[in-house]
Amino acid sequence: MSRQAFTRFKKPSPFLLFVLFSFVKPATLVAAPESTILISNDYFKKTGDAYYTRRDYESAHLHYLHLYRMIPDEQSASRLFLSSLRREDERMLESLLYRPQPDAGFTYSYLSVYAAFRLQRYDLARPIIESFETRNGTKTGSNRSGEAEYRRMQFLRGAEILDLRRFDDAVLYYSELGRIDDATGKRSLMLAEDLRQHQLVSRKSPWLAASLSAVLPGAGQAYTEHYSDATMAFFWNLTFVGGTAYLYDLERSADRPHTGSIVTGIIGLIFYASNITGAYSSAHRRNVFMERRFAEHLRRSYFSTDLIERESGIEFTRPLE
Template sequence: MYRPCCLWFLLGLAPLFLLMAAQTRAGQDDPQRLLGFADSLLQEGEYFRAITEYKRFLFSYPSHPRALEARYKIGLAYFRGQEWEEAILRFREIVEAYPQEEIARDALFMIGEAYYRKGDYPSAIRVYQAITAHYPQTETATKARYRIGWSLLRLRQWEEAATQFAAIEEQSPYYPSAQTLMQEAKKGETLPRKSPLLAGILSGLLPGAGQAYNGRYRDALVAFLLNGAFILGGIEAIRAGNEALAGAIFFFEGGWYSGNVYGAINAAHKFNRDVEERFLQGLELQHHSILRKLGSREIPLLHLSWRF
């Protein structure tokens, strides 16, 4: 008696369970919910989980009106996750597949940004120049012209960067920043630098002198003492009539001496790179607010047009 009652009870509840499961699945498969969940992951910095959800959305709804937006956000998630090559690939797919859509120029700009972030400034410049050539009267082109100036700064092409910033139109929101950067770029030529040639010559004449010229006084002392010790040891070996030992000492001294000269030259180059990098980082800090504004339209939601 007990078992049949339980069986009939369970059978009676089965349709209710099926209905609840169907409703739950429908909620999970709702395209807006799927895309909203992916967006929340993207905003929370869960970039690769967001990519999975965007791909799930595209698999389930390949013809949905927001499918192109999902494709763009996959590229954006890779970009924010610093997967530059994958981001470039995803944005390029949009540019090639939807060249007439407004989102294509945003994707093209993000390709330039990916090249810029990975340090490939010549490629970034080529992309930005393509934007200014194909979309000359757009906000994206204005951003691209400004970004070309920054790319030239990063290439240490100071005069070219100053010229680029000088060409920014007065009505552009980047004009005040560009005017300041034009003046700052000219200072790049006059930054305090060390001559690698002079550093090498000084260390050739007196071991450690090149390092001292570069401000590396500890290295200068070590180079002077080590080379001095080898030279004195070789001289003493000659005086003692031990030419074999003297030859061995001077052989090793030749390596230390060459390393001393090479180290001085390399230290001068490093000094110059550090000076230029601090200068550029100072400019980025000074123009931080405008640079943030530059990337504030990474997700173009308001001006998308869709193909049905």
């Protein structure tokens, strides 16, 4: 082979380079060692942790999501749970809950149960709790760390009772949990004491509201502090009563059948009855709202994401320098 031909052979054409790098994956050109993959995983973990600790949850979520797709283990899933909780990404939380980690440790189980409660998917939370308690309930006697985690899970389990607004049952549950003198026991006693305040929550009697509206339309709605409903109820009942009386007088003066006044009176009676039932349901809705606000106050105090993150025992890596 001549020197000129050898030179042409060593120097590939630009077209060949374009095809090579456009349609062939880099991994097929150079075999990436396993250490490169490990460094890549470590990078996404550390960088995601750095973003998370700076409260840049959007950036942290992107890194955790990439990490989870590369290594879908309980550590990456736990981090993805946290970032999704911060972003209130219900679709991602539900997707993670439908892909459970078998025989997972405390951190993953704790965060997944909390995520299920946030979604009010108690059907997904109960199997996780039962599986964790079955695996760890018999080990607590000789493992103080395991016992603390077991009791933290029990504390979180009571959140379902609170969400269902069964306040009396919740008082009994947390009072029983507070019998042991540890951090969880002390917090349980504090929650039980706060739960007893539910008896002081302002409530309105539905029957009294209905009775008031039967006497004076709109009075029951005013009693339940729904003043716009009270105004509308009074206005429409007064309109139909006045309209019926006016039509009746016109028909009597004209010696005509009282068809119009009868129809208007029937419609007025329907509005009058709906005014009474509306006052009853108005009182019920207000009571439910007050109970939910009370339960939400307790959730923010005892089941906030900050507290759950701290109690989960998740360890963030040192940020990259």
